Amino acid sequence: MLLYRVPGPTCFQDLRRVGGRVMETYLAACIAYGIVDNDQEVDSVIEEAANIAFGPAVCEVFANMLIFILRGNHVQFWERHKYVLCEDFMRAAGVNEPNGRIVSEVLLELRDKFERHGFSLSKSFGLPEPEPVHIQSRISRVIEHETGHNIGELEAHIAQTECLLNDEQRVVIDKVMTSVEHGHGCMVAIDASGGTGKTFILSHILNRVRAKGKVALSTAASGIAATLLPKGVTFHSRTKCPLILTDESTCTISENDTTAALIRMTSIMVVDEVSMMDRRALEAADRTFQWLRGSEEPFGGITMVFSGDWRQILTVVPHGSHIDIVGRCFKSSYLWKKK
Numbered sequence: 001m002l003l004y005r006v007p008g009p010t011c012f013q014d015l016r017r018v019g020g021r022v023m024e025t026y027l028a029a030c031i032a033y034g035i036v037d038n039d040q041e042v043d044s045v046i047e048e049a050a051n052i053a054f055g056p057a058v059c060e061v062f063a064n065m066l067i068f069i070l071r072g073n074h075v076q077f078w079e080r081h082k083y084v085l086c087e088d089f090m091r092a093a094g095v096n097e098p099n100g101r102i103v104s105e106v107l108l109e110l111r112d113k114f115e116r117h118g119f120s121l122s123k124s125f126g127l128p129e130p131e132p133v134h135i136q137s138r139i140s141r142v143i144e145h146e147t148g149h150n151i152g153e154l155e156a157h158i159a160q161t162e163c164l165l166n167d168e169q170r171v172v173i174d175k176v177m178t179s180v181e182h183g184h185g186c187m188v189a190i191d192a193s194g195g196t197g198k199t200f201i202l203s204h205i206l207n208r209v210r211a212k213g214k215v216a217l218s219t220a221a222s223g224i225a226a227t228l229l230p231k232g233v234t235f236h237s238r239t240k241c242p243l244i245l246t247d248e249s250t251c252t253i254s255e256n257d258t259t260a261a262l263i264r265m266t267s268i269m270v271v272d273e274v275s276m277m278d279r280r281a282l283e284a285a286d287r288t289f290q291w292l293r294g295s296e297e298p299f300g301g302i303t304m305v306f307s308g309d310w311r312q313i314l315t316v317v318p319h320g321s322h323i324d325i326v327g328r329c330f331k332s333s334y335l336w337k338k339k
């Protein structure tokens with residue numbers, strides 16, 4: 001709303017500037033401009049969101065309200081909208097009233113969103129923390145998703161692709177499997193032209209590691225690339241890597257959350273289309289994994305497989321020169337010098 005009203009803002013503070021005075025909140029700026037009448041408008045945003053979106057998306061709107069708009073009255077705001085936030089989770093669980101588990105599910109959802117921006121449920125907003133028993137059950141579900149594979153199906157798939165592999169593909173797979181089996185924590189990069197079988201190799205490796213009962217995380221730089229990998233998700237979603245990066249960034253994973261538990265159990269992580277990624281995202285993951293796993297090895301000793309084609313799209317650096325773009329690519333990361 002403010003972007004429509006404020007001409008030529010160059011920073012977020014400009015959006016809150018009304019007649020030379022910087023208002024404390026975006027809501028106060030909206031009220032001063034007469035765009036919204038009062039706090040009730042904020043309530044109606046949540047109600048409107050609940051009519052057109054589902055659970056996690058409504059939680060996203062609620063979290064953004066707390067982070068960017070509301071100043072104070074967070075607990076009352078939570079109490080007023082708790083039921084609406086729980087509705088979708090209640091439907092999924094087949095219950096009519098929000099119970100402890102449902103409320104904890106919503107709080108966990110909100111906690112993830114707050115942590116992405118460096119906030120916490122209780123310290124920043126005074127909201128209750130999810131009950132430990134429900135945190136544990138969520139951890140078990142996520143871990144079950146990453147470990148509960150149909151071994152028979154995996155083995156059949158491995159047998160089918162094993163005989164198709166060419167010599168070059170076998171060299172890469174052997175190197176990676178040796179690292180996983182002996183816990184070497186190697187960093188392996190596959191750089192080859194489009195259509196030469198990079199994703200094919202990654203899928204084969206993932207299947208082989210999973211068939212051995214180990215945790216193999218499959219990620220890619222983009223959502224589309226992630227759909228081509230078995231149980232693939234985006235790198236940002238799996239590692240909770242921030243969107244705005246600096247050379248000191250870390251991922252917003254807290255010591256006791258679900259992702260932390262999963263990272264500690266992980267033997268291998270693959271990252272497809274790495275050529276499109278900002279090296280600082282991978283360096284943030286490196287720092288975070290080292291801390292979570294208490295190891296100074298790159299990525300805390302997890303075997304990492306990076307795949308990409310540097311002849312295709314590279315990292316986007318707005319208004320950047322060739323030197324800036326090359327400097328942001330993962331090829332320029334200090335991580336390669338360490339290993």
Ligand SMILES: Nc1ncnc2c1ncn2[C@@H]1O[C@H](COP(=O)(O)OP(=O)(O)OP(=O)(O)O)[C@@H](O)[C@H]1O
Nearest residue numbers: 164165166169193194195196197198199200201309
């Ligand atoms: N050894 C192989 N035997 C049979 N088919 C293969 C082999 N290696 C790759 N393929 C097939 O080749 C096609 C292209 O492979 P793939 O998608 O893995 O390439 P890619 O290098 O990841 O491409 P891009 O860079 O465009 O993502 C796929 O259909 C894959 O199944």
